[in-house]
Amino acid sequence: MKANAVKAVQREILLGFWKAHILHHASQGPVVGQWMLQELRRHGYEVSPGTIYPLLARLEEHGWLTCKTDPAGGLHARKEYSLTAAGRDVLALLQKQVEELYREVVLGEGEEENENDKGVSTPN
Numbered sequence: 543m544k545a546n547a548v549k550a551v552q553r554e555i556l557l558g559f560w561k562a563h564i565l566h567h568a569s570q571g572p573v574v575g576q577w578m579l580q581e582l583r584r585h586g587y588e589v590s591p592g593t594i595y596p597l598l599a600r601l602e603e604h605g606w607l608t609c610k611t612d613p614a615g616g617l618h619a620r621k622e623y624s625l626t627a628a629g630r631d632v633l634a635l636l637q638k639q640v641e642e643l644y645r646e647v648v649l650g651e652g653e654e655e656n657e658n659d660k661g662v663s664t665p666n
């Protein structure tokens with residue numbers, strides 16, 4: 543895939559995957575940006591620090607993550623992000639939706655159910 547196309551996929555779709563991924567890992571314990579960056583790269587995503595830190599900040603703005611900064615750390619103190627109760631609700635919703643998506647998009651299950659009514663008029 544060309545670099546432009548990869549960028550478009552990242553912006554339109556993968557950003558959401560990364561956020562889901564962050565919430566998942568934060569549910570298992572506090573995460574820091576650098577670790578999260580490596581984790582996403584391990585999964586094959588090309589994520590830069592310029593992307594991951596704003597993402598973490600957005601999740602915090604939504605109240606899904608809470609951030610703790612070491613007060614003795616000064617300017618470059620590392621920030622630890624933890625999942626909030628609201629974040630846990632979002633993650634639970636995402637788990638259901640991801641499973642549903644996986645079943646249909648990857649496994650091809652349940653595609654006949656609504657096949658007759660796609661809102662597409664068939665010439666006849």
Ligand SMILES: [Zn+2]
Nearest residue numbers: 563567581585
């Ligand atoms: Zn992971």
